Amino acid sequence: MTKTWEELEQLQPIVLKMLKNSLLKDRVAHAYLFEGMRGTGKKDIGFLLAKSVFCHEPIEGYQPCEACTNCKRINHGNHPDIHLVEPDGLSIKKAQIHALQEEFAKTGVESKKKLYMLVHADKMTTNAANSLLKFLEEPHPGTMAILITEQAQQILPTILSRCQIIGFTPLSPKNLEKKLVQQGVNPQMAPVLASLTNNLDEALEMSHDDWFVQAQKIVVKLYEVLKKNSLEAMVTLQENWFPHFKEKEQVDRGLDLLLLIFKDLLYIQLGKIDHIVTLSESSRLEQYALQTSGRRLTEQMAAILEAKRKLHANMNPQLLMEELVLKLQEGSSLV
Known part of the structure; x- marks a missing residue:
């Protein structure tokens, strides 16, 4: 054509x-x-x-x-x-x-x-x-x-x-989204892929990757247990996160997905609903956005970016994730 x-x-x-x-x-x-x-x-x-x-x-x-x-x-x-x-x-x-x-x-x-x-x-x-x-x-x-x-x-x-x-x-996220949908990618998944890469081939590869689909579910689950007690979050790390995110690149991808959830919460608070990329969870995220503050979200995003930096500086991924979960939970009951 x-x-x-x-x-x-x-x-x-x-x-x-x-x-x-x-x-x-x-x-x-x-x-x-x-x-x-x-x-x-x-x-x-x-x-x-x-x-x-x-x-x-x-x-x-x-x-x-x-x-x-x-x-x-x-x-x-x-x-x-x-x-x-x-x-x-x-x-x-x-x-x-x-x-x-x-x-x-x-x-x-x-x-x-x-x-x-x-x-x-x-x-x-x-x-x-x-x-x-x-x-x-x-x-x-x-x-x-x-x-x-x-x-x-x-x-x-x-x-x-x-x-x-x-x-x-490189393609803008919106252009890449359109191209992905044209290639048969689920319209709910396309915005997430376009936020993680601006390379069409890489995005298409991820869309067909069972590991990636599963990774998204685990990340959402981890976010949800963060609001509960630290013990439950640690159990989720042991039972779901560590068995799935084994390689350094995989942990990095998981942190990117986690960061997208916090970005979406911030967009909801700012009234920028059209910027949300985790579409499959949007109704739940709208509820969660009411339970936190913009300042807290900014601190949590900074903690994830710091974890990414430490990962690239070769910190032990298991220790890094345990430390991150505790940081993400700090003061969560006060917001």
Whole structure:
């Protein structure tokens, strides 16, 4: 499904503004490097730029009309002057770059313009990269390149110096939420995932991970027993938390989930209900928010962040959690 200019503008407003200015001023570069995390719209925007350049009647001088033969052929992936190069196996080979050069030595089929897009440009072999470099140093008139990568640091500096580098920012939590729901993730779970990572792949992986689903339940249970006596909280640690959160990374993820609950309580108190991410527990959280103060919540959040710091400084996770639970319970009967 091809994306419109408006849709992609919501995803990457700064990138689209730069491209719009270049198109309007007729200053489109002969080589671009689109760099950023996976799932940030690099390939979609590459095709959008191709349509803008090849479109017979661009709207307002920069937006592809989506109706002309060029726009339609690009959307269907069969425009003769647009070439997509992706890794053949694990890498982009020298032969693929040579085939591209031979293709580009011919005159454009439809016009004098030709465009090629290299996906995962960081996966070029050394020979392929050197061949491409010659191609970039002496571009044919009307030739345009779009290199796409998640790892710009893996690309030859000499190639980077010949491209206009455009950085793609990570998805905002709201955009990531939308993408997750589109991919079939439970709408109640999507906000939590989007709060823990801005990487679409990682979020999708977590959504299918039984360990993560169980972790959420244990964290909610721990929060609930915190309001009871310290003995019950310690028993919950022993029986539920420690058997589940074994690795350091797992404990860190558990602390992140716990922090989200306290953040949600604070949002409820501030009347920012639309900011809540633990949607499955929202009605219970609204009750709990009445039983505490903003100051207390801030102290508890600070204690969790301090526990995360100690975890990274290699403090014993068991001791750390016992200490944290006692801190979180301090004065809880007074609020």
